[in-house]
Amino acid sequence: MTDRRVQAPFGRRAVEVAACRREGAYVVLQCHDPDGPRPVAGQFYMLTAGQRWGGGEDERPFLPRAFSVMRAPADGDRLDFMLEDVGPGTRRLGELGPEDALLLVGPLGNGFAPPRQGRRPLLVGGGVGIAPLAILQDQLATPDGTEPISALLGFRDAQHAMGAGLLADSVVATDDGSYGHHGLITDLLIRELDRDDHVEVYACGPPPMLEAVRALCAERGVPGQLALESGMACGFGACFGCVVPTRSGYVRICVDGPVVNAAELDTALAPGGGH
Amino acid sequence: MTDRRVQAPFGRRAVEVAACRREGAYVVLQCHDPDGPRPVAGQFYMLTAGQRWGGGEDERPFLPRAFSVMRAPADGDRLDFMLEDVGPGTRRLGELGPEDALLLVGPLGNGFAPPRQGRRPLLVGGGVGIAPLAILQDQLATPDGTEPISALLGFRDAQHAMGAGLLADSVVATDDGSYGHHGLITDLLIRELDRDDHVEVYACGPPPMLEAVRALCAERGVPGQLALESGMACGFGACFGCVVPTRSGYVRICVDGPVVNAAELDTALAPGGGH
Amino acid sequence: MSVDFCGIELAHPVINASGTFDAIAAERAFGQGLLSNFPFAAFVSKTVTLNARQGNPPPRLWELAGGLINSIGLPNKGLQGYLEHDLPQLARLPVPLIVNVMGFSRDEVAALVEAFEARDEVAALELNVSCPNVETGLLIGADPDELAGLMARVRPLTSKPLIVKLTPNASDVPAVARAAQDGGADAVSLINTLRGMALHPRSGDPWLGGVTGGVSGPAVRAVALAQVHALASVLRIPIIGMGGVQSGHQAADLIRAGATLVGVGTESFRDPAAGLRISAELAESSVSTGL
Amino acid sequence: MSVDFCGIELAHPVINASGTFDAIAAERAFGQGLLSNFPFAAFVSKTVTLNARQGNPPPRLWELAGGLINSIGLPNKGLQGYLEHDLPQLARLPVPLIVNVMGFSRDEVAALVEAFEARDEVAALELNVSCPNVETGLLIGADPDELAGLMARVRPLTSKPLIVKLTPNASDVPAVARAAQDGGADAVSLINTLRGMALHPRSGDPWLGGVTGGVSGPAVRAVALAQVHALASVLRIPIIGMGGVQSGHQAADLIRAGATLVGVGTESFRDPAAGLRISAELAESSVSTGL
Numbered sequence A, B: 001m002t003d004r005r006v007q008a009p010f011g012r013r014a015v016e017v018a019a020c021r022r023e024g025a026y027v028v029l030q031c032h033d034p035d036g037p038r039p040v041a042g043q044f045y046m047l048t049a050g051q052r053w054g055g056g057e058d059e060r061p062f063l064p065r066a067f068s069v070m071r072a073p074a075d076g077d078r079l080d081f082m083l084e085d086v087g088p089g090t091r092r093l094g095e096l097g098p099e100d101a102l103l104l105v106g107p108l109g110n111g112f113a114p115p116r117q118g119r120r121p122l123l124v125g126g127g128v129g130i131a132p133l134a135i136l137q138d139q140l141a142t143p144d145g146t147e148p149i150s151a152l153l154g155f156r157d158a159q160h161a162m163g164a165g166l167l168a169d170s171v172v173a174t175d176d177g178s179y180g181h182h183g184l185i186t187d188l189l190i191r192e193l194d195r196d197d198h199v200e201v202y203a204c205g206p207p208p209m210l211e212a213v214r215a216l217c218a219e220r221g222v223p224g225q226l227a228l229e230s231g232m233a234c235g236f237g238a239c240f241g242c243v244v245p246t247r248s249g250y251v252r253i254c255v256d257g258p259v260v261n262a263a264e265l266d267t268a269l270a271p272g273g274g275h
Numbered sequence C, D: 001m002s003v004d005f006c007g008i009e010l011a012h013p014v015i016n017a018s019g020t021f022d023a024i025a026a027e028r029a030f031g032q033g034l035l036s037n038f039p040f041a042a043f044v045s046k047t048v049t050l051n052a053r054q055g056n057p058p059p060r061l062w063e064l065a066g067g068l069i070n071s072i073g074l075p076n077k078g079l080q081g082y083l084e085h086d087l088p089q090l091a092r093l094p095v096p097l098i099v100n101v102m103g104f105s106r107d108e109v110a111a112l113v114e115a116f117e118a119r120d121e122v123a124a125l126e127l128n129v130s131c132p133n134v135e136t137g138l139l140i141g142a143d144p145d146e147l148a149g150l151m152a153r154v155r156p157l158t159s160k161p162l163i164v165k166l167t168p169n170a171s172d173v174p175a176v177a178r179a180a181q182d183g184g185a186d187a188v189s190l191i192n193t194l195r196g197m198a199l200h201p202r203s204g205d206p207w208l209g210g211v212t213g214g215v216s217g218p219a220v221r222a223v224a225l226a227q228v229h230a231l232a233s234v235l236r237i238p239i240i241g242m243g244g245v246q247s248g249h250q251a252a253d254l255i256r257a258g259a260t261l262v263g264v265g266t267e268s269f270r271d272p273a274a275g276l277r278i279s280a281e282l283a284e285s286s287v288s289t290g291l
Ligand SMILES: Cc1cc2nc3c(=O)[nH]c(=O)nc-3n(C[C@H](O)[C@H](O)[C@H](O)COP(=O)(O)OP(=O)(O)OC[C@H]3O[C@@H](n4cnc5c(N)ncnc54)[C@H](O)[C@@H]3O)c2cc1C
Pocket: A044, A060, A061, A065, A066, A067, A068, A069, A081, A082, A083, A084, A085, A086, A087, A088, A089, A090, A091, A128, A131, A132, A228, A229, A230, A231, A232, A258, A273, A274, A275, D061, D062, D063, D064, D201
């Protein structure tokens, strides 16, 4: 894929946190980034708290953490991220408050490409993976906002499903049925594809969901763009740590992703390590 | 010297910070220690903040830090410490506030012995080294409080000299003359010894001061008890890291000190490393 | 959690690392509280040499992010001093006693081993081989042949379990460990400290009185795990794993990697009762993981 | 702060550690901003092998307190791929190019050295000897004789400066370094990563796809300083010191201990422009310390 990216200023810059609030099971972290460019949906940033990064449980976090940009209004300097507390890094970032310093590098990686000619974009997100779909909705929206971009969003439960409020139009499924459709988001995707498969799928979420989406796209001959995750140390191609297997071998998803064409993968399941 | 100590409960215990306030250039950290015994003046505790010990500058502090107990009223459970901010450990402890957790091990080490028969105690302190002299004043005081225990206290400047307020009776000298006698505290000690040398000297302070006191005691044939310092890892004799040279070889001042008889030393200057 | 270690019955798998806990000094500091809640399933003494040693000049300690460099220099009272002053006191501890010894020649080690073979108070011996043989100039613990020679000399002198404490500063630790096993060692222990150094923050001169020292604590944990893991597949004899253990989970990691016992060193400096906490956490994680 | 390094004029003493900065990928990410503020005084490429390598299966990274374990496994396009795709792009960098090469036999290394000797774009070569010679089974960088043999074979093949990158996982690093010097090396660089390992927090299996990996970052800094210091007194040739450098002060420590240049590795992952900051801090501390 050719690069779909906005380049980042070189180096790590300190920005100011504007707000940090809970959204159901998630945290939305907002900051001002006056010196950075506006990112492309699907790009990500490497974040570090300005203070106490190196402390905490087991004295991690030490390395920066990768987060998809969730929203970056074209006018202004705001960047929003959506965080799920899964360890010391996300916990520490979630503790930040207004005016705290946040260090960031980005925007990084390859974002989403526009849909192929004549295809309707169909967004499929799971859990915190809905983050890049929010900015994608913004960027795909027609100038007059007439054609809504549909999004199918899956969550564990109602508490997590509150995250769906961050996107404009969405249909929600929960694993436990406590909100919306009771079942997997791919149930809804199958229904949509049955109805009209002249779509381009944009998906981000946990590996099993992405793999189900990939398999469906392959089966139906529908193009799909998947935003992948992997443990990262650097985010700019320096460490070769973030590779995923593709049909053309291991690729670093921080530079040749995180968005990859579904057709390039044999599987979207993260290998080993139990991520 | 036979042990002049109260033994510590085995292990590290969590206690609650009662208050933490500035006193001139110093911080006074107070906590409640309901499960520990009342210490002997000259004993010390190993302190660790309950949170964020392992973070901070260069990701230290990692090991606990040693502090002389400054005050431990016989009735009650309070322990007071006096801190000078010289690095990451003292800085972190100085940030603690009421109800924060403090982890401590102690009381540790050998405290001060009562003065030899018929000798008047004369306390000499420098800088944050005045801490153990405050509790010593309390413990040497006659039950009716009639005979004040005199203390000669030296400081860098008036800002530091505010620490003198933590002791009852004191004569103060400052290096820069901004408060009290302009000059070294040993000037005042010489004056006192000239007047009446039937005293026992109790001293704690920076190595050059302690060395001057030691030399004076030797010259005048006056007994002296010096509370020494040295870099410590454990505080209970486990690491052999805190040794100072004495006439009988290296001794661990966490178990065979910190109070040692002046006569046991050839020098009170800390060797090497530039402490 | 009780463990059989070379025929010695231990209440749990956590012992101290040599040189990081002085039970006699700790008893002065903590009294009966130490003895009634002794934190280790066996007590390993600090290294004993034939002759008394003063140790290195101070400063002896440098703190790291998650670790410590020490240049203590093996101060000890020497064999006679240990037998007279320390052994009678250590014999009163509520747990088996393992004596760690080091010699700068095979004869020195032999003299130490013979002396302790004669003492019933001693349950086992640990040979610290992180030192040069002054006769050959070779670091005993880094050279399989050197170690084989030492084992040939001292193994026949004792019927007590003989543990060889390996140095991590070696090209081929498995080869050295095999030499220990082939020479009749009953167990190996590792890791000792990694060679490290720090400079004075202002003068730029070496900070430590001994110029260089040994790194211990969390900073070496990943190295310890790799070395224990590398030995698990090449040895039949049990392994005592140590290096940066601060929790039961980390102790369990070493056991999963192949250790039978786990040594706790630097963490005891942060909390004298760390051994108690770690063995309790380990017991809990063993129940939950079925280790 | 400009430095002469083996006849190459460098603007300051800070370079990257091999395998920790991909200038081509970084240019994709940062564009012109990278080139106009290039963070290093020379660029060292990731290890190039004769044949292309995929590298190890993921996961390849494990974070430590103050450090990182990597099991990347030296993925690279192989000599031909490097010459075709990478070299032309790297030749456009505003700083001299040092190519790091590794071979599993003397012939492989020789082929690599000959190929780069022919390329004017290459200012110097760095030999990564942290690997076994598949013909003898010996770790080249841990065995002075093995290294001497390699140097005898490849030194005559190039007139470019030849740097030997030493492994820290050796019993006697000074002996290996002397073998490099005696074999005609123009400089040595150290330390490479320490062997380390981590287990999956839940399953207890090895976390890394490559089972074990290499530890880098602040956790190895004290070890790096000790090894650089140990070489300073035995070598005439310059030393490139690296391992855990995060600040100009720490770079200055390595220089005080004997290094001529300082390599920055893991810290670039935290901040891509770390090299700029470190060289600026170093320049400042050099003024104040008169280094
Ligand atoms: C391109 C990209 C975009 C992302 N976008 C988002 C986003 O928008 N929102 C969001 O919440 N998250 C996002 N993530 C995931 C996020 O980066 C991780 O959740 C975060 O790094 C976790 O850090 P932590 O310290 O909180 O947890 P960690 O402790 O790092 O745990 C996270 C996982 O890493 C593994 N792990 C545990 N310990 C270690 C260790 N010591 N070393 C290495 N791995 C370990 C385990 O599998 C664990 O489940 C994104 C990731 C990528 C790559």
